[in-house]
Amino acid sequence: MSFVSKLFRKKTYSSDEAESSDLTRCLGTFDLVTLGVGSTLGAGAYVLTGSVSRDDSGPAIIISFAIAAACSLLAGLCYAEFGSRVPKAGSAYIYSYVTVGEFWGFVIGWNLILEYIIGVSSVARAWSANLDSLTGGKIGHAMNASMPMHVSGLAPYPDFLSVGIIALITVLLSVGMKLSSVFMTVLTAINVLVLTFGSIAGFTQADTHNWNLNQTEVHDLGGEGIGGFMPFGASKMLEGAASCFYAFVGFDVIACVGEEAKNPSKSIPRAILWTLSICFVAYAVLSCALTLMQPYCLIDSDAPLPAAFKYAGLAWASKPIAVGSMMALSASLLGAAVGMPRIVFSMARDGVIFKFLAQVNESGTPVVATIVSGIFSAMMALIFDLDDLVNMMSIGTLMAYTLVAACVLILRYTRGPDDEEITAEIFDLRPHSDEAGVYERMRRKYGLDLPPTEVSAQRVVYFTVIAVFLMFGLSMLLIFCQSCMSWWGYLIMGILALFIVAACIIVSFHPQTNQHLVFKTPLVPLIPFVSIFVNLYLMLKLPSETWLRFAIWMAVGFLMYFGYGIRNSVQGQMVAGTPNTDYERFENEELPAAHVNIDEKNQIFLIHHSLQHRIIHHISHCSSPLTSP
Numbered sequence: 001m002s003f004v005s006k007l008f009r010k011k012t013y014s015s016d017e018a019e020s021s022d023l024t025r026c027l028g029t030f031d032l033v034t035l036g037v038g039s040t041l042g043a044g045a046y047v048l049t050g051s052v053s054r055d056d057s058g059p060a061i062i063i064s065f066a067i068a069a070a071c072s073l074l075a076g077l078c079y080a081e082f083g084s085r086v087p088k089a090g091s092a093y094i095y096s097y098v099t100v101g102e103f104w105g106f107v108i109g110w111n112l113i114l115e116y117i118i119g120v121s122s123v124a125r126a127w128s129a130n131l132d133s134l135t136g137g138k139i140g141h142a143m144n145a146s147m148p149m150h151v152s153g154l155a156p157y158p159d160f161l162s163v164g165i166i167a168l169i170t171v172l173l174s175v176g177m178k179l180s181s182v183f184m185t186v187l188t189a190i191n192v193l194v195l196t197f198g199s200i201a202g203f204t205q206a207d208t209h210n211w212n213l214n215q216t217e218v219h220d221l222g223g224e225g226i227g228g229f230m231p232f233g234a235s236k237m238l239e240g241a242a243s244c245f246y247a248f249v250g251f252d253v254i255a256c257v258g259e260e261a262k263n264p265s266k267s268i269p270r271a272i273l274w275t276l277s278i279c280f281v282a283y284a285v286l287s288c289a290l291t292l293m294q295p296y297c298l299i300d301s302d303a304p305l306p307a308a309f310k311y312a313g314l315a316w317a318s319k320p321i322a323v324g325s326m327m328a329l330s331a332s333l334l335g336a337a338v339g340m341p342r343i344v345f346s347m348a349r350d351g352v353i354f355k356f357l358a359q360v361n362e363s364g365t366p367v368v369a370t371i372v373s374g375i376f377s378a379m380m381a382l383i384f385d386l387d388d389l390v391n392m393m394s395i396g397t398l399m400a401y402t403l404v405a406a407c408v409l410i411l412r413y414t415r416g417p418d419d420e421e422i423t424a425e426i427f428d429l430r431p432h433s434d435e436a437g438v439y440e441r442m443r444r445k446y447g448l449d450l451p452p453t454e455v456s457a458q459r460v461v462y463f464t465v466i467a468v469f470l471m472f473g474l475s476m477l478l479i480f481c482q483s484c485m486s487w488w489g490y491l492i493m494g495i496l497a498l499f500i501v502a503a504c505i506i507v508s509f510h511p512q513t514n515q516h517l518v519f520k521t522p523l524v525p526l527i528p529f530v531s532i533f534v535n536l537y538l539m540l541k542l543p544s545e546t547w548l549r550f551a552i553w554m555a556v557g558f559l560m561y562f563g564y565g566i567r568n569s570v571q572g573q574m575v576a577g578t579p580n581t582d583y584e585r586f587e588n589e590e591l592p593a594a595h596v597n598i599d600e601k602n603q604i605f606l607i608h609h610s611l612q613h614r615i616i617h618h619i620s621h622c623s624s625p626l627t628s629p
Contacts, residue, residue: 006102006566006569006572007101007102007103007566008100008101008102008103009101009102009569009571009572010097010098010099010100010101010102010571011094011097011098011102011105011350011571012098012571023177023259023260023345023360023364023365023366024176024177024178024260024363024364024365025259025260025261025262026177026178026181026260026262026364027177027178027181027257027260027261027262027267028261028262028263028267029263029266029267029270029271029274030185031181031185032254032257032261032267032268032271033270033271033274033275033278034181034184034185034188034189035181035184035253035254035257035271035335035338036250036251036253036254036271036272036274036275036335037188037192037275037278037279038184038187038188038191038331038332038334038335039250039251039253039331039332039334039335039336039338039339040247040248040249040250040251040275040276040279040332040335041188041191041192041195041278041279041282041283041328041331042123042191042250042328042329042331042332043123043126043247043328043329043332044244044246044247044248044279044283045195045247045282045283045286045328046303046304046305046321046324046325046328047301047302047303047304048243048244048246048247049061049283049286049287049290049304049305050290050299050300050301050302050303050304050305050307051243051301051304052064052240052243052244053287053290053291053296053299053304054296054297054299054300054301055232055240055301056232056236056237056239056240056243057230057232057236057237057240057241058225058228058229058230058231058232058291058296059210059211059229059230059231059291059292059296060229060230060231060237060240061240061244061287061291062284062287062288062291063230063237063241064237064238064240064241064243064244065241065244065247065280065283065284065287066280066284067238067241067244068241068242068244068245068247068248069248069276069279069280069283071241071245071531071534072245072248072249072251072276073273073276074405074527074528074530074531074534075401075404075405075531075535076251076272076273076275076276077273077521077522077527078401078404078405078407078408078521078527078528078531079091079092079251079252079254079255079268079272079404080268080269080272080273080519080521081269081408081517081519081520081521082095082255082404082407082408083254083255083258083264083265083268083269083272083519084264084265084266084268084269084517084518084519085265085411085517086098086258091112091252091253091255091256091258091339091342091343091400092108092109092112092252092255092400092401092403092404093105093106093108093109093112093343093346093347094346095255095403095404095407096108096109096403096404096407097109097350099407099410099411100403100406100407100410102352102566102569102571102572103561104403105352106347106352106557106561106565107399107554107557108396108399108400108403109343109346109347109352110553110554110557110560110561111395111396111399111400111553111554112339112340112343112396112400113340113343113344113347114392114393114396114553115392115393115396115397115400116336116337116339116340116343116373117340117373117376117377117380118380118392118393119336119340119393120166120333120336120337120340120373120374120377120381121162121166121377121378121380121381121384122381122393123329123332123333123336124159124162124163124165124166124333124377124378124381125155125159125162125381126329127161127162127165127326127329127330127333128159128161128162128165130322130325130326130329131161131326132161133303134322134326139161140157143157143158143159143160144156144157149383154383154384154385155382155383155384155385156385158382158383159381159382160382162378162381162382163378163381163382165330165333166333166337166374166377166378166381167374167378169333169334169337169374170337170370170371170373170374170378172334173334173337173338173341173365173370173374174361174365174367174370174371175363175365176363176364176365177257177260177338177364177365180334180338183334184331184334184335184338187327187328187330187331187334188331190323190324190327191324191327191328191331192282193324194320194321194323194324194327194328195282195286195324197317197320197324198286198289198305198309198317198320198321198324199285199286199288199289200289201289201309201314201317202286202289202290202292202293202308202309202312203289203292205293205312205313205314206289206292206293207292207293208292210291210292210293210294210295210296211228211229211291211292212227212228212229213227213228213231213295213296213297214227214228215227217295218231218295218297221295221297221298222297223295223296223297223298224297225296225297231296231297242538242541244283245538246394247279247283248276248279248280249393249394249397250332250335250336251272251275251276251279252339252397252400253335253336253338253339254268254271254272254275255268255272256338256339256342256343257338257339257342259342260364265517265518265519266518266519269518269519286305290304290305290308293308293309293311293312294307294308294311294312298311305318305321306318306321306322309321337373337374337377340369340373340377341366341369341370341373342366342369344357344366344369344372344373345357345358345360345366345369348369349570350569350570350571351565351568351569351570351571351572351573352561352564352565352566352568352569353560353564353565354564355568356368357369357372392546392549392550392553394538394539394542394546395539395542395546395547395550398535398536398538398539399535399539401531401535402531402532402535402536402539405527405528405529405531405532405535406464406468406528406532408521408524408528409460409464409507409524409525409528409529410457410460410461410464411513412512412513412520412521412524412525413452413456413457413460413507413510413511413512413513414452414457414513415451415452415453415454415457415513416452416513416514416515451511451513451514452510452511452512452513456510456511459510460507460510463503463506463507464503464507466499466503467499467500467503467504467507467529467532468532468536470496470499470500470503471500471532471533471536472536472540473496474493474496474497474500474533475533475536475537475540476540477489477492477493477496478493478537479537479540479541500529500533503529504525504526504529507525508525508526512524
């Protein structure tokens with residue numbers, strides 16, 4: 001096998017391997033929803049609502065959250081389809097591995113590990129800081145006085161509270177996923193109850209005039225903007241939507257635990273859609289209550305809800321809000337800690353990172369991956385100041401969203417096992433060449449009247465790659481050249497947008513697979529194209545320092561892959577000639593009696609039917625003079 005072939009070899013499963021699992025299948029749809037909501041509905045409700053309302057959107061934060069939810073839904077729909085296709089642990093890593101090959105799968109998996117390490121560490125430090133604030137800062141002052149660390153890039157003092165909470169979560173996860181799910185359900189229920197209480201209490205103190213402040217009133221209050229519902233204009237509102245997008249990050253943990261779901265093909269898509277819907281309603285209602293309770297220019301960007309209740313004369317309500325914030329951060333920490341061991345376990349099981357990390361205990365838990373992940377997260381939370389590293393979480397998440405959307409697009413136009421019978425029916429029904437119209441002959445020439453073929457699938461890949469490069473160029477112009485833009489710049493943007501739309505239309509003319517799935521992403525290729533563009537735009541908005549740190553992390557990953565993974569990959573070590581089936585056979589299809597390559601089958605089938613129709617057509621023409629009087 002050549003070096004390039006090793007990079008792009010794809011993971012395959014038999015039907016038995018798809019149904020079997022080294023982990024315990026113990027999670028229902030409700031468990032997955034509570035896990036997703038707990039992981040997603042965290043700091044966004046207690047912090048992000050304040051900063052976006054005050055500095056970007058004002059009362060129009062409701063629209064910002066609506067736009068962010070719609071963009072997140074695009075990625076969620078793609079994840080939902082993949083969750084019904086590939087019921088295995090590993091989320092975007094395993095989706096990429098079976099679709100675009102081992103190298104890209106490793107890149108995404110390595111990024112997801114970074115995302116979850118920083119996610120666990122940062123949430124643990126936020127949990128510690130929140131507890132410190134409830135004590136009036138006494139814990140921080142004592143630690144800073146006794147164990148200061150005067151080193152640039154490190155925290156002011158070692159945060160042992162963060163290490164303690166990570167250790168507790170790691171022990172809980174090592175016991176088993178079912179117990180962790182129950183604990184997550186309790187934390188999520190308390191969080192939702194507190195947010196419901198905060199929203200209802202806020203609406204009792206609502207003043208609609210806070211949505212109609214004029215510019216004079218805003219300036220008298222010491223604020224900025226022109227007042228009204230959208231005080232900073234549409235452009236700032238869209239910037240607020242970009243910030244709100246990260247409030248929905250976390251639902252992908254549902255896909256990470258797909259191998260522990262009882263009925264993953266049905267429960268994963270439902271859980272993802274329910275999670276995003278619940279979180280959007282919670283964010284929108286809470287933002288509405290907050291901006292009606294207090295003028296947007298007076299909202300506290302660090303602790304918006306307690307400050308708003310104090311402003312409205314309900315200082316007592318800040319105490320249950322503080323409890324809710326602790327529960328929300330605990331749930332977010334548990335959700336992040338659940339996802340990382342599953343990614344590590346899946347990559348170790350495939351041999352692309354050290355295989356000892358794939359060991360499972362008696363309860364069906366990846367205990368080694370859980371403990372190692374907890375140790376690394378605790379080390380980072382102990383000494384590092386993670387404020388500058390949090391943006392690195394976004395790169396891993398957005399790259400995963402982008403590749404999942406591209407994979408859904410590619411797979412939808414790739415031939416599946418259900419397409420063979422449909423090909424036979426089309427051959428029997430299609431008119432002869434001399435009877436077909438111009439449009440029909442054109443479709444037949446390029447294979448657009450049949451289910452997907454290898455040629456049509458390759459064309460879709462080419463146009464998708466071209467569209468991604470065009471989207472990259474358009475995003476660069478929108479972000480970096482907007483201030484110096486003249487007529488030629490807008491012309492180039494218009495041309496790029498036109499070519500992107502043209503690529504989407506051309507792809508839409510190609511035949512899609514007829515493979516039966518429990519859930520399919522609607523409006524393909526439109527939704528994957530829009531999702532890819534949104535993710536690329538948000539990635540390019542990140543600061544350059546983040547990209548530098550990302551490059552360093554990827555360099556370490558390449559050392560791991562090219563030094564160990566490419567030689568120890570389980571897929572690469574499989575015995576030659578062993579029958580394998582594509583992952584498309586997950587949905588209750590029976591395996592063929594003989595192992596024949598699908599493309600070879602298609603070629604044999606097409607030749608057979610072509611000859612058959614030519615013979616019938618020739619006989620009909622030859623027999624007509626004999627039967628005429």
